[in-house]
Amino acid sequence: MKFEVRNGSFAYGRKKRIFNDVSFTLEEPQILSVLGANGAGKTTMMRCMLGLLPWSAGASYLDGTDIRRIPSKKLWKTIGYVPQAKLSSFVYTVEEMVVLGRSSHLGPFGQPGERDRQIVEECLEMTGIAHLKGKLCSRLSGGEFQMVMIARALAGEPSLLVLDEPESNLDFKNQQVVLETIRALCEKRGIAAIINTHFPEHALEISHKSLLLFSDGTALAGETAQVITEENMTRAFDINVRIRDVQVAGRGHTCVFPVLNG
Amino acid sequence: MAGKPADRSAVEAGSGKENRMRGKERAWTAAMIAAIIFLAGLAMTMGRYRISIQEIFAVLFPGLMPDVEVSDTMRTVIFNVRIPRVILSLLAGAGMAVAGASFQALFSNPLATPDTLGVATGASFGAVLGILWGLPSMMVQGSALAMGILAVILVYTLSYSREQSVIMVVLAGMVISALFSALVTLVKYVADPQDMLPAVTFWLMGNLAGTRRESLLLGAPLILTGILVIWLLRWKLNAMTLPEDEAKALGIPVKQIRYAVIAAAAMITASVVSMCGLIQWVGLLIPHVARMIFGNDNRSVIPASLGLGAIFMVIIDTVARCATASEIPVSILTAVIGAPVFIILLRKTGGIKL
Numbered sequence: 144m145k146f147e148v149r150n151g152s153f154a155y156g157r158k159k160r161i162f163n164d165v166s167f168t169l170e171e172p173q174i175l176s177v178l179g180a181n182g183a184g185k186t187t188m189m190r191c192m193l194g195l196l197p198w199s200a201g202a203s204y205l206d207g208t209d210i211r212r213i214p215s216k217k218l219w220k221t222i223g224y225v226p227q228a229k230l231s232s233f234v235y236t237v238e239e240m241v242v243l244g245r246s247s248h249l250g251p252f253g254q255p256g257e258r259d260r261q262i263v264e265e266c267l268e269m270t271g272i273a274h275l276k277g278k279l280c281s282r283l284s285g286g287e288f289q290m291v292m293i294a295r296a297l298a299g300e301p302s303l304l305v306l307d308e309p310e311s312n313l314d315f316k317n318q319q320v321v322l323e324t325i326r327a328l329c330e331k332r333g334i335a336a337i338i339n340t341h342f343p344e345h346a347l348e349i350s351h352k353s354l355l356l357f358s359d360g361t362a363l364a365g366e367t368a369q370v371i372t373e374e375n376m377t378r379a380f381d382i383n384v385r386i387r388d389v390q391v392a393g394r395g396h397t398c399v400f401p402v403l404n405g
Numbered sequence: 406m407a408g409k410p411a412d413r414s415a416v417e418a419g420s421g422k423e424n425r426m427r428g429k430e431r432a433w434t435a436a437m438i439a440a441i442i443f444l445a446g447l448a449m450t451m452g453r454y455r456i457s458i459q460e461i462f463a464v465l466f467p468g469l470m471p472d473v474e475v476s477d478t479m480r481t482v483i484f485n486v487r488i489p490r491v492i493l494s495l496l497a498g499a500g501m502a503v504a505g506a507s508f509q510a511l512f513s514n515p516l517a518t519p520d521t522l523g524v525a526t527g528a529s530f531g532a533v534l535g536i537l538w539g540l541p542s543m544m545v546q547g548s549a550l551a552m553g554i555l556a557v558i559l560v561y562t563l564s565y566s567r568e569q570s571v572i573m574v575v576l577a578g579m580v581i582s583a584l585f586s587a588l589v590t591l592v593k594y595v596a597d598p599q600d601m602l603p604a605v606t607f608w609l610m611g612n613l614a615g616t617r618r619e620s621l622l623l624g625a626p627l628i629l630t631g632i633l634v635i636w637l638l639r640w641k642l643n644a645m646t647l648p649e650d651e652a653k654a655l656g657i658p659v660k661q662i663r664y665a666v667i668a669a670a671a672m673i674t675a676s677v678v679s680m681c682g683l684i685q686w687v688g689l690l691i692p693h694v695a696r697m698i699f700g701n702d703n704r705s706v707i708p709a710s711l712g713l714g715a716i717f718m719v720i721i722d723t724v725a726r727c728a729t730a731s732e733i734p735v736s737i738l739t740a741v742i743g744a745p746v747f748i749i750l751l752r753k754t755g756g757i758k759l
Contacts, residue, residue, distance in 0.1 A: 219653075250637075
């Protein structure tokens with residue numbers, strides 16, 4: 144699987160340009176992080192990339208084919224989308240929710256059968272929430288519900304996972320759990336992932352590539368270490384940013400932090 | 406949480422629970438079918454002209470009970486009056502409940518009813534217009550059916566665009582519903598208060614008194630087709646309650662399913678209203694009762710609404726025609742009987758699962 148965006152641009156109407164001429168390539172089992180300030184268009188970018196919103200110019204390609212030319216069921220068998228976790232007005236149990244991820248494999252009148260149930264079971268195991276199977280999604284914690292959303296995307300057996308701020312509303316521990324799960328999935332199953340995130344440290348921690356969106360509509364894509372630099376981050380977030388390496392118990396960590404009046 | 410080793414016993418316990426769930430569903434299905442058959446039979450015996458259960462068996466299965474004597478009047482009453490009426494009440498109840506359940510899922514709104522898009526109001530206008538013009542009953546039914554379908558076509562046209570959203574559909578529905586509601590009021594206003602107005606008003610309150618075999622032949626296939634379509638799509642309805650992007654990203658053809666379900670529910674609603682007037686409450690109340698018992702999974706909600714709707718309506722209609730010397734309008738009874746039942750269930754089950 145090779146996912147590519149070539150010269151993607153998006154504007155609301157004629158004037159309101161969000162971003163311009165974005166290009167990147169991603170192959171299994173790489174992880175790409177998308178970073179940018181509020182309003183820089185991270186979510187819009189993700190929706191365009193997946194064809195949920197039409198590009199103003201440019202296109203996304205899956206294995207060289209424009210995704211607009213790929214039948215929707217085939218496309219969503221390859222791509223698993225994990226939206227920002229939100230409950231709908233009708234609440235389902237974890238199992239009912241995750242089995243919806245099988246939709247792209249079933250016909251118009253199809254219903255999930257024994258095989259689908261087994262796949263759901265595996266996905267629940269993989270994300271560590273098998274014990275929550277019969278629980279209502281509204282009774283879960285934020286971290287658990289995020290895992291349900293990831294499990295649902297996995298149930299479609301995708302080659303590419305696309306996650307919209309999966310660790311945004313979570314505490315330290317759960318952020319790590321989610322990141323570790325994503326990293327483990329990419330390593331064990333050999334799938335690729337694209338992650339929108341507000342945390343440059345997370346990008347440095349798990350992603351091979353990064354895409355940085357600047358507020359003037361331009362973008363920078365490349366190796367994470369080359370993209371997340373003090374200079375680029377300062378420009379993208381309009382605040383002085385410093386990057387420091389710290390050693391904790393013999394392990395190196397990279398800290399990215401804003402400096403006021405620096 | 407992540408990377409925890411597979412807990413065998415938990416998985417096995419899970420599948421045991423699953424079997425229990427399926428057992429529960431099977432028991433409910435059997436109980437509902439038995440209740441429908443029993444209540445339908447019972448409803449056929451009741452009414453001004455008294456017929457015993459044995460006599461019904463003798464008429465329905467000739468030769469089964471040779472010692473029971475049946476008269477021609479009895480045959481006529483059973484075949485031309487009671488059976489069509491009982492069948493219509495079952496179909497109307499099942500249809501309205503299924504249509505309501507499907508709209509609630511489709512619009513992701515627990516307050517949606519079969520009339521959310523103005524189909525029932527449109528059909529009412531068609532019917533009262535027919536009554537006003539003094540058309541024969543079959544033409545009244547036809548006009549109601551046509552106006553109901555016209556209403557949903559108008560909604561479709563108004564909301565049509567490339568980036569159409571569900572909110573646009575609902576807003577268009579509200580506009581069309583308001584329009585037809587005003588037209589119904591206009592008909593009432595111009596109707597002769599001596600003989601037309603009572604007929605119009607009585608019709609609007611809903612009743613199954615006019616049921617005949619011919620009217621059923623026109624309406625029943627539409628109701629059954631609509632129910633079948635929604636039944637087949639019932640699992641997809643779960644995905645339709647999610648935000649549109651999410652449903653699309655699951656590989657669901659959102660637009661196509663939306664239109665298939667709207668068309669199916671409109672067919673049901675227009676045919677039910679064209680045959681028995683406005684029947685309120687059933688489409689809102691029954692699906693919620695089903696959710697209180699089975700949870701929100703539409704794989705259970707749709708079948709349960711179908712069964713419970715049929716049971717509820719056959720009881721209501723039997724009370725409507727037998728309780729007093731003259732017929733009681735159905736919509737009054739659905740509210741008077743339905744509201745307390747709903748409240749009792751609400752208190753007992755702790756409400757809809759949130």
